[in-house]
Amino acid sequence: MTPSKRSDIPPFYALDVFKEALAAEAAGRDVIHMEVGEPAFGAPASARRRIAEALAGDSTLGYTSGLGLPALREAIAGLYQRRHGLVIDPGRIIVTTGSSAGFQLAFLSLFDAGQRVAIADPSYPAYRNILSVLGLRLVRIEAELESRYQPTPALLAEAGPLEGLLIASPANPAGTVLDRAALGALVEHCAGAGVTIIADEIYHGLTYGPAAPSVLEFTDEAVVINSFSKYFTMTGWRIGWMVVPERMVRPMERLAQNLYISANHASQIGGIGALEPEGEAEAASHMQEYATNRQALMAALPALGFSDIAPCDGGFYVYAGLGGLSADSRVFCAGLLRHEGVATTPGLDFDPVRGTGTLRLSFAQSPERIAEGIRRIRAYVEAGCPV
Ligand SMILES: Cc1ncc(COP(=O)(O)O)c(C=O)c1O
The missing domain is CATH 3.40.640.10 (Type I PLP-dependent aspartate aminotransferase-like (Major domain))
Structure with a gap:
């Protein structure tokens, strides 16, 4: 049996990162999930x-x-x-x-x-x-x-x-x-x-x-x-x-x-x-938390060296360029997860041509977790983005 040619499509990197993040959690690490577009709040x-x-x-x-x-x-x-x-x-x-x-x-x-x-x-x-x-x-x-x-x-x-x-x-x-x-x-x-x-x-x-x-x-x-x-x-x-x-x-x-x-x-x-x-x-009651998270990320990311940040009029993601922080978003995202326990998605999921230079941060979490995520991203950048 061989897989069909049409099943030969790229993986969904966000879900690959999610899998790795879950494995890290199973091994006892605390991971901030900023990779999947999944609200942390329960159904109504x-x-x-x-x-x-x-x-x-x-x-x-x-x-x-x-x-x-x-x-x-x-x-x-x-x-x-x-x-x-x-x-x-x-x-x-x-x-x-x-x-x-x-x-x-x-x-x-x-x-x-x-x-x-x-x-x-x-x-x-x-x-x-x-x-x-x-x-x-x-x-x-x-x-x-x-x-x-x-x-x-x-x-x-x-x-x-x-x-x-x-x-x-x-x-x-x-x-x-x-x-x-x-x-x-x-x-x-x-x-x-x-x-x-x-x-x-x-x-x-x-x-x-x-x-x-x-x-x-x-x-x-x-x-x-x-x-x-x-x-x-x-x-x-x-x-x-x-x-x-x-x-x-x-x-x-x-x-x-x-x-x-x-x-x-x-x-x-x-x-x-x-x-x-x-x-x-x-459902509407979660908007206050999303807005707080969005504001915190939009304020913190430029100072950390991220560039070309998209306006974020809606949804719960920030899409940002890596500026001079890294030449490869897969390496950056893997390092950030490994060293600081923050899961993010490399831009290649969204742009197979230019996505090596970008990443997506999902902020559908409590403001406390996103604030902790920002603190860890800062620590990772200040350490020189180790791989
Ligand atoms: C833009 C967009 N469309 C569709 C989907 C899929 O959503 P659903 O859970 O309704 O299948 C997603 C999930 O992340 C999404 O971001």
């Missing part, structure tokens, strides 16, 4: 309560419709009304096994093998790896800090013919938000050029200035992907959703039925609980 109490009640009443929890529980789809439509003032037909909402399944459904239903989909780097690595596994052609746009690491109509025009564009706002790793003008310009360009937009809005709700507009405020001709993982701190529940044009519902349903049958029933019930007012209030 209302989500947990809903599941407990459901299990007490019906422990079968069988398959659901491939599109998801109607009550959850309605509750998600309510979120768009509250956040964006949009009336979305719940019939256009598809519940997925995390946003990760949403990408697979979107790429499979929208494109055929060989078609061209653009992504601006630095970007979340699964985008390009899923495209590659599915036989689609990645058109890599090298975005600069000047455009907030986001694509622009000018960059798209240079990229040649495209069938699709994946955008993320707030973005991972840069944290930058496409404001109304920037998003509107991209939507207009793509409409004119016949390019389908897939918008990853998983970090919506997590912004430190103006709220991130949804692409749905500009057009219904886009596929929006979102999840309970980040804002609602429900990573392991593996529950997310998509909003799609009406004519895409049936093709996606057919794919979802065959690939997954349905999303996890219990997690769907948890999702309904998370969207109750109490759940949303609990």
Whole structure:
């Protein structure tokens, strides 16, 4: 038996670092986890309560419709009304096994093998790896800090013919938000050029200035992907959703039925609980801690020698250049974990070309742990970044 050529994709370095960090912890070390994008806070109490009640009443929890529980789809439509003032037909909402399944459904239903989909780097690595596994052609746009690491109509025009564009706002790793003008310009360009937009809005709700507009405020001709993982701190529940044009519902349903049958029933019930007012209030309550952490990192990193720090309008990451600290982010991140017990992610996850010079720090932790992380990073830099 030999592995297929299409399974030959790069690892997710953040998860490799996570594995090493867990091994260090198992050996008795205290590790500050700034590598994975996983909030340290538990799921909302209302989500947990809903599941407990459901299990007490019906422990079968069988398959659901491939599109998801109607009550959850309605509750998600309510979120768009509250956040964006949009009336979305719940019939256009598809519940997925995390946003990760949403990408697979979107790429499979929208494109055929060989078609061209653009992504601006630095970007979340699964985008390009899923495209590659599915036989689609990645058109890599090298975005600069000047455009907030986001694509622009000018960059798209240079990229040649495209069938699709994946955008993320707030973005991972840069944290930058496409404001109304920037998003509107991209939507207009793509409409004119016949390019389908897939918008990853998983970090919506997590912004430190103006709220991130949804692409749905500009057009219904886009596929929006979102999840309970980040804002609602429900990573392991593996529950997310998509909003799609009406004519895409049936093709996606057919794919979802065959690939997954349905999303996890219990997690769907948890999702309904998370969207109750109490759940949303609990999710919102973490913003104060994230804001404190963001401010502490943005203040400390330049003085330690990090450069080209992305603005971090939203999400819970800081993406920074290593300046003169190290020529290789893998060496820097490995040394920092080994000597100081701080796990971070080398930029190569997000930018296979320029990522040797950058790293990402996740700050979805308590302010005490992030302050300790900063103290240890300072000690590592002051020791001359030993390998
Ligand atoms: C930008 C982005 N999109 C999608 C995902 C995947 O999230 P989910 O847990 O919903 O599959 C992540 C996870 O880190 C992410 O950062």
